[in-house]
Amino acid sequence: MDKELVRAAIHDTCIRAVTEISADVRELLRQALDRESNETAKSMLSSMLENLDIAKQQDKAVCQSPGYPTTWVTFGEGGFPDFVGEAVADALAEATRKGYLRPSIVDPLTRHNPGNNTGEGVPNIEYQYHPGQDYMDFIISFKGCGAELGNAMKIFTTATLKLDQDFAGLKRFVLETAINAGGKPCPPFGIGIGIGGQMDIASKLSRQAISTRKWSDTNPDPLLARLERELLDNINALGLGAAGTGGDTVCLAVKIGRAATHTAIAPVAINFHCWVARRAGIRIYHDGRIETIL
Amino acid sequence: MSRNVLHMPLGEEEVRQLKVGDVVYLTGHIFTARDMAHLKIRTLLEQGGQLPKDFAGAAVFHAGPVCLKDEAGNWKLNVIGPTTSIRMEPYADVVGKLGIRAVIGKGGMAQDTLDACEKYGYVYLQAAPGCAAKLAQGIRSVYDVTWFELGMPEALWDLEAVEFGPLVVGMDTHQNSIYKTLRTAALEKLDALYPEKG
Numbered sequence: 001m002d003k004e005l006v007r008a009a010i011h012d013t014c015i016r017a018v019t020e021i022s023a024d025v026r027e028l029l030r031q032a033l034d035r036e037s038n039e040t041a042k043s044m045l046s047s048m049l050e051n052l053d054i055a056k057q058q059d060k061a062v063c064q065s066p067g068y069p070t071t072w073v074t075f076g077e078g079g080f081p082d083f084v085g086e087a088v089a090d091a092l093a094e095a096t097r098k099g100y101l102r103p104s105i106v107d108p109l110t111r112h113n114p115g116n117n118t119g120e121g122v123p124n125i126e127y128q129y130h131p132g133q134d135y136m137d138f139i140i141s142f143k144g145c146g147a148e149l150g151n152a153m154k155i156f157t158t159a160t161l162k163l164d165q166d167f168a169g170l171k172r173f174v175l176e177t178a179i180n181a182g183g184k185p186c187p188p189f190g191i192g193i194g195i196g197g198q199m200d201i202a203s204k205l206s207r208q209a210i211s212t213r214k215w216s217d218t219n220p221d222p223l224l225a226r227l228e229r230e231l232l233d234n235i236n237a238l239g240l241g242a243a244g245t246g247g248d249t250v251c252l253a254v255k256i257g258r259a260a261t262h263t264a265i266a267p268v269a270i271n272f273h274c275w276v277a278r279r280a281g282i283r284i285y286h287d288g289r290i291e292t293i294l
Numbered sequence: 295m296s297r298n299v300l301h302m303p304l305g306e307e308e309v310r311q312l313k314v315g316d317v318v319y320l321t322g323h324i325f326t327a328r329d330m331a332h333l334k335i336r337t338l339l340e341q342g343g344q345l346p347k348d349f350a351g352a353a354v355f356h357a358g359p360v361c362l363k364d365e366a367g368n369w370k371l372n373v374i375g376p377t378t379s380i381r382m383e384p385y386a387d388v389v390g391k392l393g394i395r396a397v398i399g400k401g402g403m404a405q406d407t408l409d410a411c412e413k414y415g416y417v418y419l420q421a422a423p424g425c426a427a428k429l430a431q432g433i434r435s436v437y438d439v440t441w442f443e444l445g446m447p448e449a450l451w452d453l454e455a456v457e458f459g460p461l462v463v464g465m466d467t468h469q470n471s472i473y474k475t476l477r478t479a480a481l482e483k484l485d486a487l488y489p490e491k492g
Contacts, residue, residue: 040315040462047422047460055373055427064360064375064426065447099372102360103446111330113445144424146378146401162490172488179480182473183401184378186423234487238480243423244401245462245472276424 002288007087009282009290010138014091017140017280018100019055021062022294024214025190025252025277026052032188032242032249041247045188048242048275063276066101066117067144071125072212076133078286088123088140092116101142126204139281139294141211147189147272150181153199156266170195170268171231177270178235178251183244186274188252190215191235194269196259205257206271211279214294215253228254242275299457303351304395306415312463314470318419319459320396323437323452325349326357328377330448332385334441339388346440346450349392353455356382356399358447360426361436369436371453375426376400379418383407390414402464402473411467418465420472432458 026049033045055062071088073080095101096117103115105122154173162169174193181189192210194202219225231254241247252275261267281294300308302322312318325347327335338345359374379399382389386406389397395416397403400423411417421429437452465471 043317043460043462044422047425047428051422051425051428054431058427060427060430061360061373062427063424064358064373065377099360099362102358104358106445111445111448113448115445146423149378149380165490168488168490172484172491175484175488179477179484182477183420183423184380186400238483240476240480243420244476245420245464246476274424 003081003083005288005290006081006284007083009284010084010087011091013138013280013282014088014140015095015100017142017278018061018066018095019059021052021277022214022279024216025275028215028252029188029275032252036242036248038241038247040245041241041243041249044243044245061100062278063144064102065144066104067142067278068105069123069140069142070207070211071123071138071140072128072208073125073136073138074128074130074133075136076130078134078136080127080136084138085123085125088125089118092118092123135283135285137281137283137293139212139279141279143207143211144186144274144276147185147274150177150185150272151270152177152180153203153267153269155199156268157264158266161266167227171234173268174231174270175234175238179238179240181272182240185272186276187240187244187250188242188275189250190253190255190273190277191231191251192271192273193254193256194258194271195256195266196261197267198261199267199269201259202267202269203271205259206269209255209257210253210271210273212281212294213255215255215277219256224256224258228256297457302353304353305351306395309395309417310415310467312417312466313468314463314466314472316463317460318463319432319457320353320455320461321457322353322455324353324355324398324433324455324458326355326359326451326453328356328358328448329381330444331441331450332382332388334444335392336385336388347452349394352392352394353396353398354389354394356397359451361439361446361451369439371430371433371436373426373430374433375429376421376423379403386410390416398461402471408465408469408471408474411465412469415467417463417467419461420464421461429458432456
C-alpha cells in the first residue's frame with residue numbers, strides 16, 4: 001500500500017463529505033418533491049435542492065453547521081495504517097480554514113471553542129476488526145446536532161415491546177419520538193435505530209445504521225426490512241412534512257441495526273439525521289486499489 | 295406575486311397583522327444570537343449592564359454563520375442558516391421584554407414562546423433548514439461582531455439583510471402555531487394506530 005496515495009484518498013474523501021451530500025439522499029429529496037402536495041413543503045424541498053446547486057456553483061458549504069464528525073474504519077487481518085486519525089484531523093483543519101466547516105467543537109462544560117474543530121475525543125474514529133476482510137473501509141460522516149435534540153433511548157422488555165402485537169410498543173415509541181422531534185432534526189430526516197446490546201451498543205448501532213448505509217438500500221434482513229418500510233410509511237403519514245411545517249414527507253429513510261442482547265432487555269436507540277447527509281466512504285485494498293463505496 | 299418585504303426596525307402593529315403561513319422577507323439589520331448570547335443578554339439584564347445593541351424592533355436569527363476574514367481583515371459572510379430554536383425557549387420573556395419583533399429559526403418553539411408572542415407582540419419565522427448557501431444570498435454584508443470570544447457560532451453578529459428569506463410565519467401573535475397544530479394532529483393519528491401506551 002502506497003502511504004501517500006492512501007493519505008491523499010482519505011483527505012479527498014473528507015473534503016468530498018463536507019462539500020456535497022450523498023447522491024442517494026439527493027435523489028430521495030427529488031422524489032419527495034415530485035410527490036409533495038403541500039405548498040409550503042414544496043417550497044422548502046425546492047429550496048433544499050436549489051441550495052445544493054448554489055453551494056456547488058459557489059464552492060461553499062451546504063450547511064453552516066458542520067455537525068459532529070464520526071469516522072468508521074473497518075479492517076481485517078491486514079490492519080489499518082497508523083496515520084488515519086492524523087489524516088482526518090489535517091483534513092478537518094483544512095476544511096475549517098477554507099470555510100467548509102464552521103469551528104463548532106467545544107468543551108462540553110466550559111463551552112470553550114478552540115476554533116479548529118478538534119478536541120478531546122474529536123475527531124472520533126470507530127475502529128472495527130472484521131475477521132477475514134481483505135480490505136479497509138473508511139467512511140466519514142458529519143451529522144448535524146439539532147438532530148441530536150430529538151434523539152431518544154429506552155430499555156424495552158418482552159412485555160413493553162409488545163411482542164404479541166407485532167412490536168406495537170417499539171413502533172409507538174419510534175412514532176412518538178418522531179412527533180416530539182418535529183422540525184428539530186431538519187426534516188426530511190433519516191432515522192437510525194439501534195436495537196440490542198446494552199445502552200452503549202444500541203446507540204452506536206443507531207448512528208452507524210443511518211450514517212454508513214445508503215438511504216435508498218433495502219435491509220438484507222427480511223424482518224428489519226419490513227419494520228423499516230412500515231415505520232417509514234407510518235412516520236410520513238403523521239403529516240409533519242419537510243421542515244416540520246406540514247406535508248407528505250418528514251422522513252426519507254429508516255435504517256435499523258441490531259445486535260444480540262440479554263434475555264431480560266431490548267435496548268432501543270433512536271437517532272435522527274438531518275437531510276444534509278454529508279458522508280463519504282472508500283474501500284482500500286491491500287494491492288493499492290481504491291474504490292468509492294459511499 | 296410581489297414579495298412581502300418587512301423592514302427593520304419592525305413595528306408592533308405590522309407584526310401583529312401577520313398570520314401563520316404568511317411568507318415574508320426581511321431587510322435591514324439582523325442580529326444572530328444562540329445559546330450563549332441569550333444567556334449573556336439575560337445575565338446583563340439581571341445585573342443592570344449595558345447591552346451591545348438596541349433590540350427594539352429587531353429581528354433575531356437563531357444562527358451561527360460561517361464567516362471568513364478577507365485580505366483587508368474585514369469579515370465576509372460565507373454561509374448562514376437556522377439552528378434549532380427550541381434551545382432558546384427559556385428566554386421567551388427576555389426576548390419579548392427587549393422589544394424584539396421577529397425571531398428566525400427552525401423547528402419551532404413551545405408554549406412559553408407562543409404566550410410571549412401574544413403578550414409582547416413578536417412572531418416566529420421559519421427558515422428553510424440546511425439551506426445555508428441559498429440563505430446567504432440575502433445577506434449583503436457583516437456590520438460587526440460582538441462577543442467573538444464565545445466562538446464563531448455563539449457570537450452576536452450584526453448583519454445587513456436584503457430581502458432575506460423566504461421565511462414562513464410559524465407562530466403568530468394570536469396563539470397560532472403551525473408546530474402545535476401539526477403535533478396535535480400527529481398525536482391523534484398515533485393514538486389511532488397504536489392505542490396502548492407504555
